[in-house]
Amino acid sequence: DDQLTQSPSSLSAFVGDRVTITCRASQNIDTYLNWYQQKPGKAPKLLIYAASSLHSGVPSRFSGSGSGTEFALTINTLQPEDFATYYCQQSCRTPITFGQGTRLDIQ
Amino acid sequence: EVQLVESGGGLIQPGGSLRLSCAASGFSFRDYAMGWVRQAPGKGLEWVSVIRDSGRTFYAAFVEGRFTISRDNSKSTMYLQINSLRAEDTAVYYCVRTAPYGTGWYGKNDFWGQGTLVTVSS
Numbered sequence: 298d299d300q301l302t303q304s305p306s307s308l309s310a311f312v313g314d315r316v317t318i319t320c321r322a323s324q325n326i327d328t329y330l331n332w333y334q335q336k337p338g339k340a341p342k343l344l345i346y347a348a349s350s351l352h353s354g355v356p357s358r359f360s361g362s363g364s365g366t367e368f369a370l371t372i373n374t375l376q377p378e379d380f381a382t383y384y385c386q387q388s389c390r391t392p393i394t395f396g397q398g399t400r401l402d403i404q
Numbered sequence: 405e406v407q408l409v410e411s412g413g414g415l416i417q418p419g420g421s422l423r424l425s426c427a428a429s430g431f432s433f434r435d436y437a438m439g440w441v442r443q444a445p446g447k448g449l450e451w452v453s454v455i456r457d458s459g460r461t462f463y464a465a466f467v468e469g470r471f472t473i474s475r476d477n478s479k480s481t482m483y484l485q486i487n488s489l490r491a492e493d494t495a496v497y498y499c500v501r502t503a504p505y506g507t508g509w510y511g512k513n514d515f516w517g518q519g520t521l522v523t524v525s526s
Contacts, residue, residue, distance in 0.1 A: 298465070331512045333449070340498055340519055341441075341449065346512040347505050384449050388510040391462040393439075393451040 299324050299387045303396035309404040314375045318399045320368040320385035329389035332361055332370045335398075336381045344383075345370060377403070406430040406515045408499045413520030416489055424484040424520055426499030433480035437502040437510065440473065440484050442495040443519075450495070454502060455482065456509065489524045496521050 300323040310316050320330065328348035333341040343352045345361035348368055358373040372379055380403045385396040412424040426438065439454035453463045453473040461473050472485040482499060496519040504511035 328506070329508050329510075333513075335449075340516040341513075342516070343512055343514050346514075350505075352512075352514065386449075386451075386513070388508055388512065391454070391510070392464045393454070393510060395449040395451065398448045 298392055299326060299389065299394050301385050301387055301394055301396040303383075303385055303399050305399060306397065307400040307402065309402045310375055311404050312375055312377055315371065315373050316375060316401065317372075318370045318383055318385075318401075320363075320370070320396050322366045322368070322387055325365050326387045326389035328364045329387055330361075330363065330368045331386045331388060332359075333384045333386065334379075334381045335384065341384065372401075406501065408501065408515055408517035410497065410499045410517045410520035413497065413522045415523045415525065417526050418489060418491060418524055420489050420524075421485070421487045422489065422522060424486070424497055424499075424522070426482040426484075426517060428480045428482070428499075428501070431501070433475075434477040437504075438475060438482045439500050439502055439513070441498045441500055441513070441516075442493075443498070444492070444495040447495075452497070453484065454510065486522070489522075491524050494522060494524045 302321045330348045332345040335341040349361045407429045409427045437456045440452040455473045470488045475482045498519045499517035500513040501515040503514045
């Protein structure tokens, strides 16, 4: 199975900061990497697909990069509504797998 | 507007069975792979299963033959039959639409239902 390791597991930041979350795959997954945002009590929402493509309606302050085994999600100019948990997901092969999540808290 | 509405969750005793349903609307259901993702209380997301538009099915290893995913295109509805329930199956089960990109058939989970809670306890 393709293991995904996110780092950090949690971080605190201020409104207006720029933050980066990384996701490392145990095998080459090309660019079959997606990012999701989840707020407490809500279903996850797709942010980024194919490593760097912005999903419809997602603000441009979100961006993704990477290929192969190393990926990153960057949020520029953090807004209050961005404080949530973020997950990466590989869709290169089944079983589909998720990272363990990164909790982003307001400082 | 794409909508996915899950139902069928509840409190069930260990060893019991349950059938979850996902009613879809707002898109051509038969043209998409559909799947399930679960989340245990306070834990991360865990992929469960997917059924392709062709009807081919895939499962996570932990299913161990206990789950069966199916679909009825005439009703735009997907199902997950869960047998031999265990305490560790307690989770919110999300229905997801799968939309391909590139040469990959799975792609992304671009729409999610609100989830249905399954609690396995005596």
